[in-house]
Amino acid sequence: MELADCSINTITVRSLGLRAVIDEALARGVPAIAPWRDLLATVGTDEAARMIRGSGLRVTSLCRGGMFTAPHEEGRRAAIEDNLRAIDEAYAIGADCLVLVCGGLVGKDLAGSRAMVRDGIEAILPHAAAAGMPLGIEALHPMMVADRSVITTLGEALDLADAIGSHTVGVVVDAYNVSWDPQLEAQVRRASGRILGFQISDWVVPVTGQLVSRGMIGDGCIDLPAIARSVRAAGYDGPVEIEILSDRWWSQPPGQVLDVALARFARDV
Amino acid sequence: MELADCSINTITVRSLGLRAVIDEALARGVPAIAPWRDLLATVGTDEAARMIRGSGLRVTSLCRGGMFTAPHEEGRRAAIEDNLRAIDEAYAIGADCLVLVCGGLVGKDLAGSRAMVRDGIEAILPHAAAAGMPLGIEALHPMMVADRSVITTLGEALDLADAIGSHTVGVVVDAYNVSWDPQLEAQVRRASGRILGFQISDWVVPVTGQLVSRGMIGDGCIDLPAIARSVRAAGYDGPVEIEILSDRWWSQPPGQVLDVALARFARDV
Numbered sequence: 001m002e003l004a005d006c007s008i009n010t011i012t013v014r015s016l017g018l019r020a021v022i023d024e025a026l027a028r029g030v031p032a033i034a035p036w037r038d039l040l041a042t043v044g045t046d047e048a049a050r051m052i053r054g055s056g057l058r059v060t061s062l063c064r065g066g067m068f069t070a071p072h073e074e075g076r077r078a079a080i081e082d083n084l085r086a087i088d089e090a091y092a093i094g095a096d097c098l099v100l101v102c103g104g105l106v107g108k109d110l111a112g113s114r115a116m117v118r119d120g121i122e123a124i125l126p127h128a129a130a131a132g133m134p135l136g137i138e139a140l141h142p143m144m145v146a147d148r149s150v151i152t153t154l155g156e157a158l159d160l161a162d163a164i165g166s167h168t169v170g171v172v173v174d175a176y177n178v179s180w181d182p183q184l185e186a187q188v189r190r191a192s193g194r195i196l197g198f199q200i201s202d203w204v205v206p207v208t209g210q211l212v213s214r215g216m217i218g219d220g221c222i223d224l225p226a227i228a229r230s231v232r233a234a235g236y237d238g239p240v241e242i243e244i245l246s247d248r249w250w251s252q253p254p255g256q257v258l259d260v261a262l263a264r265f266a267r268d269v
Numbered sequence: 270m271e272l273a274d275c276s277i278n279t280i281t282v283r284s285l286g287l288r289a290v291i292d293e294a295l296a297r298g299v300p301a302i303a304p305w306r307d308l309l310a311t312v313g314t315d316e317a318a319r320m321i322r323g324s325g326l327r328v329t330s331l332c333r334g335g336m337f338t339a340p341h342e343e344g345r346r347a348a349i350e351d352n353l354r355a356i357d358e359a360y361a362i363g364a365d366c367l368v369l370v371c372g373g374l375v376g377k378d379l380a381g382s383r384a385m386v387r388d389g390i391e392a393i394l395p396h397a398a399a400a401g402m403p404l405g406i407e408a409l410h411p412m413m414v415a416d417r418s419v420i421t422t423l424g425e426a427l428d429l430a431d432a433i434g435s436h437t438v439g440v441v442v443d444a445y446n447v448s449w450d451p452q453l454e455a456q457v458r459r460a461s462g463r464i465l466g467f468q469i470s471d472w473v474v475p476v477t478g479q480l481v482s483r484g485m486i487g488d489g490c491i492d493l494p495a496i497a498r499s500v501r502a503a504g505y506d507g508p509v510e511i512e513i514l515s516d517r518w519w520s521q522p523p524g525q526v527l528d529v530a531l532a533r534f535a536r537d538v
Contacts, residue, residue: 142410142412152449182421209476210474
């Protein structure tokens with residue numbers, strides 16, 4: 001793909017400040033970024049919004065809302081309040097969507113935890129709709145079910161979106177999380193018109209942790225061009241986020257990480 | 270569950286020799302074991318068969334056949350030949366089934382790799398049918414798709430069994446691999462009459478490797494009693510294998526591991 005199709009998810013170069021990420025994107029001809037909320041917090045939402053809007057960069061998503069599951073009502077209510085703030089932040093920076101990483105398992109009750117996720121999304125839906133801020137449910141890899149997301153497949157994310165039944169709710173497809181799924185092609189087709197974002201990295205072994213073992217584009221076994229074609233065919237025409245959560249790549253100088261990632265994006269996607 | 274419902278999968282105490290595992294099972298009132306092939310190889314299949322048959326223990330499975338995927342024809346042919354030997358070994362020790370761990374991804378071609386698995390099973394099917402040895406397709410957790418199994422869900426394993434369409438082919442359910450799946454209950458029902466084995470351990474975090482991060486029964490977040498009830502309701506009435514691949518537990522004295530595992534089996538399943 002061309003760099004014109006690319007977005008830099010800030011977690012890929014998490015040691016950079018927001019100003020530095022913006023400058024790197026502008027200098028390298030990348031038209032979009034996708035910041036994480038903690039990065040906005042370092043300068044405050046208002047200043048972050050000024051910086052981003054002033055740059056002319058597109059914001060493919062704000063990462064992340066969600067985490068709706070909690071053992072007690074108080075925790076679930078706090079999560080909802082935090083998501084209302086996340087919607088405001090996403091609106092302030094002009095994000096295409098707010099990514100929802102829905103939250104991990106409470107106790108051993110998968111069905112109950114999944115119900116908490118639905119309740120949480122429905123609770124924030126009016127505020128999101130009023131702000132015109134799309135909510136993108138992201139299915140995470142099943143190895144993160146205990147601690148990050150009880151929503152484990154694209155099909156499950158779409159079932160949840162169907163159950164909620166609002167035009168404000170769609171899905172975000174992350175190739176790392178879904179590439180293994182025998183239903184992937186069918187579910188991407190089913191998601192047509194509802195794909196709010198598309199993120200890529202690569203699957204490498206050994207897995208050294210459920211969250212931060214992602215590989216550089218081109219180093220692993222995911223057929224990224226094939227998945228990208230499916231996602232494009234299903235109507236998502238926005239920039240593709242490079243989102244690499246990796247202890248290995250975090251230990252490299254961020255400028256070099258971007259050198260490699262953008263070269264691979266152009267060559268391997 | 271009662272210890273009368275239990276089987277010791279030998280990988281759980283992999284430092285023990287076959288004689289020692291047999292003696293531990295007999296001494297503890299456990300009616301079954303499930304050996305791995307490398308353990309049989311240490312004494313030879315004939316001697317292993319004499320020891321096991323002489324003990325009166327049931328053999329819930331032989332672990333494992335499969336690994337049908339390989340980049341070249343030669344490798345796939347070697348895998349088939351190895352599986353024919355595995356069928357003979359399973360027959361010799363009187364195993365209820367041969368577990369198939371189907372093999373990981375070749376290159377980036379999931380569909381092609383999955384086709385290799387089907388081809389491999391079909392190639393060994395006549396020999397298995399002639400021996401009356403059931404073949405149990407095991408879906409592994411999706412985090413093992415690259416290196417162990419392109420068959421990632423129970424639904425996919427059943428689709429594959431359906432496509433092959435032989436009474437010799439069924440499935441093995443391993444709670445660790447499938448507990449996350451929103452389709453699990455429905456697929457276990459669908460598997461009714463075709464469940465050849467049931468294995469348990471627990472899901473603990475952090476995951477420190479895709480293969481050997483399993484937790485002790487009761488230490489994690491899998492609702493083992495619920496899954497066990499589903500599997501029983503679907504007609505599997507044989508012993509339940511304790512199969513814990515774990516660097517942590519492998520570093521403990523095997524007698525103590527069995528103490529804990531059997532106490533947890535009685536208390537938590």
